[in-house]
Amino acid sequence: MTKLAKSIAMAWSGNLLIFKPFSPLLKRIAINWRVGNCMETISSHEMIPAAEPKERKAHRELIATIQKLSHARKIETIVEIVAHAARKLTGADGATFILREGDSCHYVDEDAIGPLWKGRRFPLTACISGWAMLNHESAMIEDIYQDSRIPADAYRPTFVKSLVMVPVRKENPIAAIGNYWSTHHKAEPEEIELLQSLADSASIAIENTQLYTQLRECLDETRSARDELARQLNLRDEFISVAAHELKTPLTPLKLQVQFLSKLIAGKQFEDEGLKKTLTHISNVTSRQTTEFARRIEDLLDASRIRLGKFTVDPEPGVDFNQLAHTVVTDYESVNPGRILFHPSGELVGFWDPARLEQVIRNLISNALRYGEKNPIEFSTHREGSTAVFSVRDYGPGVRPEDQSRIFDRFERASSIKSFGGLGLGLFISRQILQEHQGSIRVLS
Structure with missing residues (x-):
């Protein structure tokens, strides 16, 4: 072979390497093409390209079909592609899926x-x-009327004289591909291999379609569940908002009545000092409970405001954080004597919302008292550069690592509501308040 012939053969050989993975048939076609697609005239050493072999053309058609199947997302599309390709691959007079x-x-x-x-x-x-x-194997029948497996009555109205039938998927076949000829035709092994390669590709395409359909169904179910969850959450938030407002309405006059009663008891002379002491205690307890009830209602309203994007802070200059914390600590100390150790350090004055910061301090102290197992808690403040830092430490059971981020979510808690009360909103609201002040909050346990 001349240098030109060798270079052409090598080029053809390179182009045919893409066929190697599909089947042994392709390898034979590639070899035949390399050897037979160039003819050399010994006398003149001239190269004459041969016509494209039938096998190569069929294989190009198979590759094109596989590419089409890879994009199919419906079984109807696969059926149409395979039925037309099956006939074209072998030059049969008919094909079925x-x-x-x-x-x-x-x-x-x-x-x-x-x-x-x-x-x-x-x-x-x-x-x-x-x-x-049923038998997991191909059938090649040269004369259908000489084969007992053929229902002759069903074939007489048709043109069919010979056929090949291959199953789609060897294990547990799900379909079959048939080729038919109008004259007696003994199918070549290459033809059967082509059809089997098409059947294998169709099997993969069908499985992909089933997976795609299942995925779409799962996504639709997930989307529906997500939409339903969002709807339920909106209904819950709407109910909470309405309920909080309705509870707040009668609470305001109740607080006024408690305040009036406290003033009345304090200004009245009682012959029985024991009775006055008892009434004063009842009045104080009622006042604290109504105040706590009002805070719970405000927490519910704040949670709704945060979800709706309507939560705001109103900062003002010259707010003394240590003085603010001292006021809250003193309030809690009155009913929890000896349980709060306050450690202020340095001057902490800034541009903050005093009411919202008081809300944060109360949330953290009430949590520490609730979960601290009646041990003393420590409230400390200090300054780090231009940042005010405060911490509340308790000596309770702690928070598990897997719960440490979750407890800052809405209606979440580290322990069961049966063991401890609360709405699970304190840390959620506290985080929002601190973020509005360009701050942050975390737990160490």
Whole structure:
């Protein structure tokens, strides 16, 4: 072979390397092409390109079909692609695609010179496609009327004299592909291999379609569940907002009545000092409880405001954080004597919302008292550069690592509501308040 012939053969060989993964047939085609696609005249050493071999053309068609199948997302698309490709690959006079439906064969689609059985169903045991699926192997029949597996009555109205039937998927076949000829035709092994390669590709495409359909269904279910959850959350927030406002309405006059009663008791002379002491205690307890109830209602309203994006802070200059903290600590100390150790350090004055910071301090102290197992808690403040830092430390059971981020979410808590009360909103609201002040909050346990 001349240098030119060698270079052409090498180029063709390189182009054919893409066929290697599909089947042994492709390898043989590639070898034949390399050897036979160049002819050398010994006398003149001139190269004459041969016509493109039938096998190479069929293989190009197979690759194009596989590419089409890779994009198919519906079984109907796969059926149409395979039925047309099956006939084109072998040059048969007809091709069918048959799906297995329980104990029946459904001739879903066909591409043929004359009508076959499109749309009809037959028992698996009564047709050659059923035989191929039940036996997990291909069938090659040169003369259909000489084969006992063929229901002759079903074939007489058709042009079919010979056929090949291959199952789609060797294990538990789900379909079959048929090729038909109008004259006696003994299918070559290459033709059967081409059809089997097409069947294998169709099997993968069908499985991909099923997975795609399942994925779409899962996504639709997830989307529906997410939408329903959002709807339920909106209903809950709406209920909480309405309920909080309704509870707040009668609470205001109740607080006024308690305040009036406290003043009345303090200004009245009692002959029985024991009675006055008792009434004063009742008045103080009622006042604290109504105040705490008002804070719970405000927490519910704040939670709704945060979710709706309507939560705001109103900072003002010259707010003394240590003085603010001292006021709150003193208030809690009056009912929890000896349990709060206050450690202020340095001057902490800034541009803050005093009411909202007081809300944060109260939330953190009440949490520490609730979970601290009646041990003393420590409230400390200090300055780091231009930042005010404060911490509340308790000596309770602590918070598990997996719960340390979750407890800052809405309606979340580190322990069961049966063990400890609360709405699970304190840390959620506190985080929002501090973020509005360009601050942050974290837990160490």
